[in-house]
Amino acid sequence: MKERVSFLAFLKNGVIDNNPTFVQLLGMCPTLATSTSLLNALGMGAAATFVLICSNLVISLLRKIIPQKVRIAAYIVIIAGFVTMIDLLMQAFVPALSNSLGLFIPLIVVNCIILARAESYASKNKPLPSALDGLTMGIGFTLALSCVATVREILGSGTILGFELFGGVAPLTLFALPAGGFLVLGFFIALVQFLKDRKGGEK
């Protein structure tokens, strides 16, 4: 029972209170670039979550061995190792998805969310909570990405997960273009700020 409560607390922290994209404003590049369709967003989210869990776990296990001075370099090598793994796995098993995400799979290495969790959480906590933190942060990232992608796919291409909604008509092609990405993300973060403000006002 106790474990379930703490898992929920982790989940609330990762998805709502400290959502990596909407609240901590980390990992903007993949959020903008891979949110043209929901499928791409889910693929990107899953890949990033995998890397987050594995790198958090390994970094936490090695936290007493890695010297303080070279820790960032060590983290980057560990993260790059897992990114290479997921890159090769995706090329082998989901080549279509791997093609459409393209460059952004290897670029998970420099995704600030992963390095930020390694530095601020995994380097100070035990392996199990660290892996859990990676999982919930990954879920938060995936959800945020999916929110942006859903809006952009419906408005930009008139589809959802590839199914046509409006008989093959794209209502506002703008949203599938880069400018639409900036716009949708800007409005989502404004919404989050608005909700936070209102919640703060009631207290």
Next chain:
Amino acid sequence: MEISLGAIFVFAINAILVENLCLVRFLGICPFLGVSKKTDTAIGMGLAVTFIMTLSSFITWLVHRFILVPAHLEYLRTIAFILVIAALVQFVETALKKLVPALYSALGIYLPLITTNCAVLGIAITNITENYGLLYSVLNGLFCALGFTLAIWIFSCARERIEHSDIPKAFQGFPIALVTAALLSFAFMGFSGMEF
């Protein structure tokens, strides 16, 4: 690829305007949003990125061609490149401090941030996947970085003005910056109609 002034000019226009790094390809968004509050810092960051990106394009191309390919280790590209870039940034920082202190004091604080700038790694990988030769890899790094500098400079000018305007509370800070970036991205979309 053809090596002539005309071809290089077309390549430059394409890299700087049509396929702008931040506004069209979504690379290097973190520094684009993070250090664009003032024009001075934006230009400093732009120059630092230009310097490192040109140099790293050169070195990663050599590493790929003469170390990874002969040893059949192409799959280690991501790890090798990120290490090269991190080492390069560290090296340039130390070298500048000793040799050109004036330039160091101008670029110094931006240099460490560049290791995690996804544009640098992104361009290094693009050079390999697009099969560019050494000259075009270096030019690609240089021109894309100039495109980044142009975008971050225009963006910082707009943001300096926004500082003084009355913005709805929910939009203050980050959201209005993103909306501004959207409008800027719109403007750059106009270039995509250009054909050579």
